Amino acid sequence: MTIERVVQLGLHSFSFDLHRRYQAGFDVYALIDAAAGLGLSGVHISLNDENYRWIGGTSADRLRAVGAAIRDKRMFVEIDTSGTDPEHLVKLLNAARLLGADRLRTYVTVAGSPEDQASAAVDGLRAAAPVAEDLGVVLLLENHEDFTGQEVFRILEKVDHPSVGAVYDFGNSMMVLEDPMEAARAMAPFVHTVHLKDHVLTVDPDGPGATDAENTIVCGVSIGRGNIDIEAILGYLLDNASLNRLCIQSVYGYRAPIARNRSELAGLERRYPAFIRENCISDASFCILDAEALFRADPSRLLDYEERAVALGVGKVREILGNLGFRAARNGLCGEYQRENI
Numbered sequence: 001m002t003i004e005r006v007v008q009l010g011l012h013s014f015s016f017d018l019h020r021r022y023q024a025g026f027d028v029y030a031l032i033d034a035a036a037g038l039g040l041s042g043v044h045i046s047l048n049d050e051n052y053r054w055i056g057g058t059s060a061d062r063l064r065a066v067g068a069a070i071r072d073k074r075m076f077v078e079i080d081t082s083g084t085d086p087e088h089l090v091k092l093l094n095a096a097r098l099l100g101a102d103r104l105r106t107y108v109t110v111a112g113s114p115e116d117q118a119s120a121a122v123d124g125l126r127a128a129a130p131v132a133e134d135l136g137v138v139l140l141l142e143n144h145e146d147f148t149g150q151e152v153f154r155i156l157e158k159v160d161h162p163s164v165g166a167v168y169d170f171g172n173s174m175m176v177l178e179d180p181m182e183a184a185r186a187m188a189p190f191v192h193t194v195h196l197k198d199h200v201l202t203v204d205p206d207g208p209g210a211t212d213a214e215n216t217i218v219c220g221v222s223i224g225r226g227n228i229d230i231e232a233i234l235g236y237l238l239d240n241a242s243l244n245r246l247c248i249q250s251v252y253g254y255r256a257p258i259a260r261n262r263s264e265l266a267g268l269e270r271r272y273p274a275f276i277r278e279n280c281i282s283d284a285s286f287c288i289l290d291a292e293a294l295f296r297a298d299p300s301r302l303l304d305y306e307e308r309a310v311a312l313g314v315g316k317v318r319e320i321l322g323n324l325g326f327r328a329a330r331n332g333l334c335g336e337y338q339r340e341n342i
Contacts, residue, residue: 005238007326008076009317009335010042011035011310012195012249013054018306020054022295028054028066032073038314041335042076044105044193044247047095060098067100078193078247080105082144084124089139093128096137103193104137105167107144114260118151122158129161140192142167145175145259149183156190166190168237170228171199171251174218177261179272184233191241194234195249196317198226200287201269202278204255213265216258216277219287220251223313227274231320238324238339248317252309253291253302285309 016034019026028045031054035043045066046053055066070077079101081092089106096104110120125139132139141164143152152166168191173183184191199218207215223230237243258265268275281287285305288294294302318328318337326337 004339004341005326006244006329006336006338007238007321008041008245009314009337010044010076010078010245010247011038011040011314012044012247013046014254015248015250015310015313016306018253018291018295019303022299023303027056029069032069032075034310035075036073038311039335040075040248040314042078042245042247043070044078044080044195044249045099045101046081047079047092048081052095055099058095063095063098067098071100076245077101078103078105078245080142082107083109084121084128084141086124086127089124089128090131093131093135093137093139097135102137103140104132105140105142105193107142108146114147114151117146118155121155125155125159125164126161129159129164133161133163137163138192139164140167141165142195143169143172143183143187145172145256148176148178149173149186152183153186153190165192165242167193167195168241169195169197169249170230170233171195171197171218171220171226174199174201174228174274175256175259177258177264177268177275179268180228180274181233181236184237185240188237188241191237191243193245193247194237194243195247196223196230196234196313197249197251198223198228198230198313199251199274200226200278200281201275202281202287202289204289206289213262216265218256218258219281219289220254221287222250222252222309222316223248224316224319225286225312227276229273230316231323234320235324246317248310248313250306250310250313252306253288255289 209215329336
């Protein structure tokens with residue numbers, strides 16, 4: 001009997017973004033404790049603003065202190081940013097090294113046509129790749145509400161560097177009206193990490209458009225309660241990608257408009273279950289269109305809903321791994337799972 005595959009479960013900081021915004025004192029150390037309390041193996045932390053968001057500072061001492069706290073829990077750490085400007089990427093690659101992170105996720109933020117954005121991504125990633133290699137950090141491009149899976153594949157094919165790969169996000173392709181499984185199939189050769197999440201499509205009753213189609217949006221729900229076929233996609237990627245980490249990115253409270261290809265919306269729900277539209281969302285614990293309004297009305301309930309969404313998602317991912325033949329390693333005392341060949 002040999003071990004065929006080992007995967008680790010981590011928690012993305014976005015999973016507790018409402019706590020960060022609305023609960024005093026819920027900082028990066030509280031996030032690390034929350035991940036440890038859920039029995040997970042690591043954290044993926046957003047550094048996506050001038051003050052490095054969750055880190056709460058950009059100094060080398062601050063980064064080293066947070067990294068030490070993560071190592072004390074025997075956890076891995078990944079980080080993310082946005083943009084493909086080479087100077088910015090090099091700065092964040094060095095921040096990753098100070099923190100002890102071995103992966104840096106980014107996505108495209110430049111304006112312009114998809115072709116212009118793709119060209120900028122290729123140039124920026126190529127320029128930063130040698131620095132990533134020297135620092136021992138893998139630079140990962142995410143399908144972040146802008147590119148289809150095939151477009152990400154073509155960018156990375158042009159970059160063609162061993163220190164540059166992809167993060168596959170289970171839900172982001174929906175904003176360009178691409179079925180999540182099709183995105184996974186296209187990106188699989190480059191995927192190192194995934195962001196596990198679940199979505200539904202619904203209509204924003206207060207949207208600016210004149211029709212339901214114009215007001216259709218993508219909303220986050222806890223993993224397992226949406227319309228994305230998590231098990232089928234994860235099974236495919238585990239069999240066809242160099243995937244050893246699964247990052248749980250619970251997105252309760254998240255919403256996004258359709259960014260591209262809206263004219264194709266009408267026929268999609270007949271072809272792909274992910275695009276079945278939920279016409280009436282009345283259970284705020286399932287999906288919420290205005291998190292800030294609920295916070296003003298009942299802050300503790302909003303935070304409780306987010307915490308429960310995270311816990312439900314972690315449990316669902318563990319269940320799915322079991323269905324795919326993975327078993328908890330080390331007596332289930334950490335977020336590490338292995339599949340064996342007999």
